[in-house]
Amino acid sequence: MIVLDSAQILAAIRRSLETHVLPQLTDDFAQVQVLAALKALDEVGHRLDNGDPAEHSYRLIEAGVRELAESVRSESPDLSAGLDAALSAVAEGDAPRDRLRQLGESLWALYSASEGPGADELLAILQAEALRTMSEDNAWICPEAIASLT
Amino acid sequence: MAETTVEQMTAPLEKALKNNAPELGVERVVAIERFTSGLSSQSYGVDVETGDGPVRWVMRVEPEHGVIPPYDIAREYRLLREVHAAGLPAPGVFLLEEDASVVGGPFIMMHFIEGAIYRNTDARLSEDLALLADVQERFIDMLARIHETPQSVLPNFETGQEAARAEVAVCRHRLKMTELLPSPVLRHALDVLDEHAPPAEKIGLLHGDYRLPNLMWKDGEISGVLDWELARVGDPLSDLAFTQTIGRGVCSLEGELATKYSERTGVEIDEKRVNYYRLLEMVKGTIIGLAGAYDLANGGADLRLMSVARIAAAGQAMMGALESQLEQYLEA
Numbered sequence: 001m002i003v004l005d006s007a008q009i010l011a012a013i014r015r016s017l018e019t020h021v022l023p024q025l026t027d028d029f030a031q032v033q034v035l036a037a038l039k040a041l042d043e044v045g046h047r048l049d050n051g052d053p054a055e056h057s058y059r060l061i062e063a064g065v066r067e068l069a070e071s072v073r074s075e076s077p078d079l080s081a082g083l084d085a086a087l088s089a090v091a092e093g094d095a096p097r098d099r100l101r102q103l104g105e106s107l108w109a110l111y112s113a114s115e116g117p118g119a120d121e122l123l124a125i126l127q128a129e130a131l132r133t134m135s136e137d138n139a140w141i142c143p144e145a146i147a148s149l150t
Numbered sequence: 151m152a153e154t155t156v157e158q159m160t161a162p163l164e165k166a167l168k169n170n171a172p173e174l175g176v177e178r179v180v181a182i183e184r185f186t187s188g189l190s191s192q193s194y195g196v197d198v199e200t201g202d203g204p205v206r207w208v209m210r211v212e213p214e215h216g217v218i219p220p221y222d223i224a225r226e227y228r229l230l231r232e233v234h235a236a237g238l239p240a241p242g243v244f245l246l247e248e249d250a251s252v253v254g255g256p257f258i259m260m261h262f263i264e265g266a267i268y269r270n271t272d273a274r275l276s277e278d279l280a281l282l283a284d285v286q287e288r289f290i291d292m293l294a295r296i297h298e299t300p301q302s303v304l305p306n307f308e309t310g311q312e313a314a315r316a317e318v319a320v321c322r323h324r325l326k327m328t329e330l331l332p333s334p335v336l337r338h339a340l341d342v343l344d345e346h347a348p349p350a351e352k353i354g355l356l357h358g359d360y361r362l363p364n365l366m367w368k369d370g371e372i373s374g375v376l377d378w379e380l381a382r383v384g385d386p387l388s389d390l391a392f393t394q395t396i397g398r399g400v401c402s403l404e405g406e407l408a409t410k411y412s413e414r415t416g417v418e419i420d421e422k423r424v425n426y427y428r429l430l431e432m433v434k435g436t437i438i439g440l441a442g443a444y445d446l447a448n449g450g451a452d453l454r455l456m457s458v459a460r461i462a463a464a465g466q467a468m469m470g471a472l473e474s475q476l477e478q479y480l481e482a
Contacts, residue, residue, distance in 0.1 A: 028186055033452070033453050036454055036456060040453060040456060097331070101331055101332065104331060104334070108332050108334060108337060126332075127334050127335050127338070127470070130466060131335070131466060134460075134463040135467075137463060138464065140456070140457075140460060141457045141460045141461060142457045143457075145454035145456075145457040145458070146454075148186050148454060149186075149458070150363060
């Protein structure tokens, strides 16, 4: 359907589910599945407007790691070189999620093998980003889904 | 592969019950109702006509996907049989069907337990403090009984350290199986837990998911203790810590309630160990919750898992503080 953009298709699906499907459902489990689907559609719509959050996350880690590599270049040259290598090793053409995974794995391996100056800072960069994304993710929780489980 | 629907299950289940368990006297499977609570396995109410009249059973199906891999419903069956025989009000299981083709996965069948569940937000508990105190008392007593129950199904351990490290290894394995993106918070917490595994005053059977909504009540007594799939052997303080973290609610065993547990069992409440197990239970619960995302990425069809994964991820915010507390105890 070339005449509609992706956001318009998502919005139409959302209206259909909300208007024609949800009111007809009497099964609790089916209802909560549709409510969760509506929330998921909102999230996908947000990604269409704002980009893949994995790309944003990658950029934040990359910036932190570049800064750290620079700051420990004299006192921890091995770690600094390792950080540079981890960034260079990420395949540029890969999807944002794959690049984030590659970088995360390389940096974790580097952290696990490091003890000197900079290691704690590297862990702090990784953990801070995990907590930031976690807090952003809260917007897409479907309360009815959680309520149905407790 | 798409999940087997209730409609698709009815005829093959009836056939399997008639052919494989003729002693049950099944004449007809009248209805199958999926229970919406619980994520780890799929539970269904099964209404059956037997030669002795209508009965309701509960069927738990090992999911093809799921949040607590690796699954072993056969072991759960054996454990339930054993703890039920030992006098605990665990569901009375009577059938293990390992043929996954019948309802989409191996399953166990158990008697339906009559009773009601108290939610943590239940107005009856907030409005009637005497009832709340009674519920708390029985909650503690039942946990103590579980911890005293001998069993031969689950792996036993000689020391608390061995038991704790085994559970850390299970968590690490689950994380490795289900981690979609590297999780530095969980990986670090697992390393800390491995390094600081404490000795135990006592080792015993742990329920692993002991919370108010997993208990059934009838005539003021606990008529059922449900959801045993996370049961393991270890330091009883781990179950206490669970009630303070993932299982938090009106029956959190801390302060006066923890003292009552200690008086009932003789187990000393060592805050250092409790803190260790708070971290372990948070890590365990977070990994299980995050596995919901993996499940969806690999064929799962329960969209509630997306929200579960997000709620679980929020647990990571507590881990830094728990790790710091652990370090402080070690330095003291």
